[in-house]
Amino acid sequence: DISPLLKDPAAFQTLIDLLEDHLRVSFPKIDFIAGLDSRGFLIGPPLAQRLGIGFVLIRKKGKLPGPTESVSYALEYGKAELEIQSDAVEPGQKVVIVDDLLATGGTMCAACELMKRLKAEVLECLVVIELKLLNGTERLKSIPFYSLLQYD
Numbered sequence: 381d382i383s384p385l386l387k388d389p390a391a392f393q394t395l396i397d398l399l400e401d402h403l404r405v406s407f408p409k410i411d412f413i414a415g416l417d418s419r420g421f422l423i424g425p426p427l428a429q430r431l432g433i434g435f436v437l438i439r440k441k442g443k444l445p446g447p448t449e450s451v452s453y454a455l456e457y458g459k460a461e462l463e464i465q466s467d468a469v470e471p472g473q474k475v476v477i478v479d480d481l482l483a484t485g486g487t488m489c490a491a492c493e494l495m496k497r498l499k500a501e502v503l504e505c506l507v508v509i510e511l512k513l514l515n516g517t518e519r520l521k522s523i524p525f526y527s528l529l530q531y532d
Contacts, residue, residue, distance in 0.1 A: 382419060382480045382508055398528060399423070399506065400430045403476060406526075407503050411473040412436050416491055417443070417462070419480035423508065427478065436468040438477070438491050449497050453490035462487065464494045471499035482507045482527060485516030492523055 385391045403410060410433055415424030417439040428435040441450055441461035448463040469475060477491050488505050495502045502523055510516065510527035517525050 382422075385508075386422065395508065395528070396423070396426050396430060399427055399478075399508075402526060402528075403427070403431060403504075403506070407474070407476070409474055410476055410503060412469055412475045412500075414438055414464070414469075414475050414477045414491065414495065416477065416479040416487060420478045423480060424478045436464065436475075438462055438464050438494060449494055451490045451493045451497070453486050453493075455486055456484060460487070460490075462490045462494060464498065466498070469495070469498050469500040473500050474503050475500045476503050477505045478507070479505075480508050482510045482516040482525075483514045485514075485519035488516065489519045492520065 385395055410431060412434050413424045413428040414436045415421045425435045441463050444463050444465050447466040449466050450461050450463040452459055452461045475495055479488060482488055492502050504524040504526055505520055507527045510530045512530050512532050
């Protein structure tokens with residue numbers, strides 16, 4: 381739960397500082413931050429602004445205007461679909477996907493699939509919290525992954 385971070389301006393600023401530092405050290409060129417619906421929308425825009433790059437939305441099905449690319453995926457409790465606007469990124473552009481939490485990895489894996497369909501390069505999947513006992517990183521296979529905090 382990132383609610384305490386959002387309530388505390390100094391803690392939230394520190395979070396964005398840490399993520400910005402990590403990305404600046406790790407990747408000399410990033411074209412976009414892509415945020416997952418909905419908490420990735422809270423972390424991604426300030427991070428993108430700090431880096432001087434754009435932010436793109438990956439949303440639940442039916443929420444984006446215009447032509448979209450979609451992917452369905454399994455959740456622990458059913459199925460879901462994610463979408464991105466078809467023109468959100470161009471082939472070859474370098475993207476970091478951001479969310480608050482990695483649990484089983486289903487949503488993050490689906491987001492990576494959307495980027496693959498648009499022929500973007502996923503530099504890294506970035507989260508604040510990783511629940512290690514759920515082994516979500518195994519679903520991401522060879523895609524680089526970074527979490528600020530890990531819980532067993």
